[in-house]
Amino acid sequence: MSWEDKVRRVVPYVAGEQPKERDIIKLNTNENPYPPSPQVLQAAKELETQMDRLRLYPDMNAAPLAEAIAQRYGASPEQVFVGVGSDDVLAMCFLTFFTGGGKLLFPDITYSFYPVWAQLFNIPYEEVPLDDQFRIRTEDYLNRGELAGIIFPNPNAPTSLAKPVAEIEQIAAGNPGCVVIIDEAYVDFAGESCLPLLAKYDNLLVVQTFSKSRTMAGLRIGYAIGSAKMIGYLKDVKFSFNSYTMNLPSIVLGTAQIRDDAYFLETCGRIVKTRTWFCGELSRLGFEYPEPSANFVFAKHPEKSGEALFKKLREKKIIVRRWSRPRIGEYLRITIGTDEQMRAVVKALEEILPGI
Numbered sequence: 001m002s003w004e005d006k007v008r009r010v011v012p013y014v015a016g017e018q019p020k021e022r023d024i025i026k027l028n029t030n031e032n033p034y035p036p037s038p039q040v041l042q043a044a045k046e047l048e049t050q051m052d053r054l055r056l057y058p059d060m061n062a063a064p065l066a067e068a069i070a071q072r073y074g075a076s077p078e079q080v081f082v083g084v085g086s087d088d089v090l091a092m093c094f095l096t097f098f099t100g101g102g103k104l105l106f107p108d109i110t111y112s113f114y115p116v117w118a119q120l121f122n123i124p125y126e127e128v129p130l131d132d133q134f135r136i137r138t139e140d141y142l143n144r145g146e147l148a149g150i151i152f153p154n155p156n157a158p159t160s161l162a163k164p165v166a167e168i169e170q171i172a173a174g175n176p177g178c179v180v181i182i183d184e185a186y187v188d189f190a191g192e193s194c195l196p197l198l199a200k201y202d203n204l205l206v207v208q209t210f211s212k213s214r215t216m217a218g219l220r221i222g223y224a225i226g227s228a229k230m231i232g233y234l235k236d237v238k239f240s241f242n243s244y245t246m247n248l249p250s251i252v253l254g255t256a257q258i259r260d261d262a263y264f265l266e267t268c269g270r271i272v273k274t275r276t277w278f279c280g281e282l283s284r285l286g287f288e289y290p291e292p293s294a295n296f297v298f299a300k301h302p303e304k305s306g307e308a309l310f311k312k313l314r315e316k317k318i319i320v321r322r323w324s325r326p327r328i329g330e331y332l333r334i335t336i337g338t339d340e341q342m343r344a345v346v347k348a349l350e351e352i353l354p355g356i
């Protein structure tokens with residue numbers, strides 16, 4: 001027997017490239033092109049005069065931040081669970097809620113971290129195919145017998161397609177015997193949130209993040225909102241794993257960010273506007289894409305290879321995301337950056353297309 005026989009072996013999630021070059025247009029991990037609110041800088045300056053606070057452990061519940069999130073969404077602080085990015089929150093959810101008999105269901109084309117967590121935690125799962133227009137079919141998630149749970153992003157990634165909340169309500173209503181998690185990482189870019197459904201369905205949990213619409217991927221903040229009972233179970237598991245995950249600067253700066261709603265709405269609005277313009281340009285260049293509701297577009301050209309487009313853009317120092325997987329190999333997922341960045345993408349595509 002070697003020690004290696006006792007290792008937990010997993011195939012890890014592969015995140016988008018984080019390039020070292022500085023002069024690159026980085027549109028591959030759906031970060032926000034705008035800086036955090038000026039209120040965050042103000043809070044950072046105040047924190048700088050209180051470095052003594054770093055001697056102490058932070059609040060275990062990230063209380064000021066959880067309270068600010070609760071206030072923003074009309075929930076009580078007991079309904080909010082805060083974690084180190086929504087990846088941390090989602091991992092804790094998998095560990096907490098998906099222990100029952102039956103399978104965990106999620107789409108075949110979706111956030112590729114879900115199968116990784118399911119494998120890590122030994123949760124049996126089924127990848128439910130999207131229809132040929134990349135839609136999540138409601139009926140595929142109904143009358144499925146005993147399930148461990150259901151999870152999908154809305155809008156879905158990497159398709160950018162949103163599912164109407166009324167259809168998600170049918171899934172929540174039809175599955176009272178398991179937890180249904182809606183991963184709303186992209187909901188603020190003109191999507192429709194499932195938060196109003198929480199009052200009616202105690203098996204529903206909504207997860208959101210500061211990494212995309214709240215322009216703070218570097219700070220690592222995510223949160224779940226659900227019933228106090230559900231959040232209580234989540235905290236029990238989290239406190240059985242690592243109590244102090246949220247550091248003080250994240251709590252302080254995150255609180256400042258979520259309190260500045262005007263800035264948040266303005267930057268989201270700008271991205272939606274840029275997306276509309278960029279989609280018009282993509283159509284003009286012959287690209288096809290599902291109607292986007294996130295801060296990215298999932299586009300393919302009917303006559304050009306996705307791989308060739310990806311490589312040529314990379315040569316021009318524009319990084320987008322592509323997966324060499326069945327059904328989506330010809331697609332590029334392009335994050336919406338500033339107007340200037342997207343003009344550069346259009347110019348690059350105009351130069352590339354005739355030559356490939």
Ligand SMILES: *Cc1c(COP(=O)(O)O)cnc(C)c1O
Nearest residue numbers: 085086087111153185209211222
């Ligand atoms: C980006 C993303 C997340 C995780 O983001 P964090 O940075 O960990 O908050 C979760 N779900 C989806 C669908 C995402 O695209």
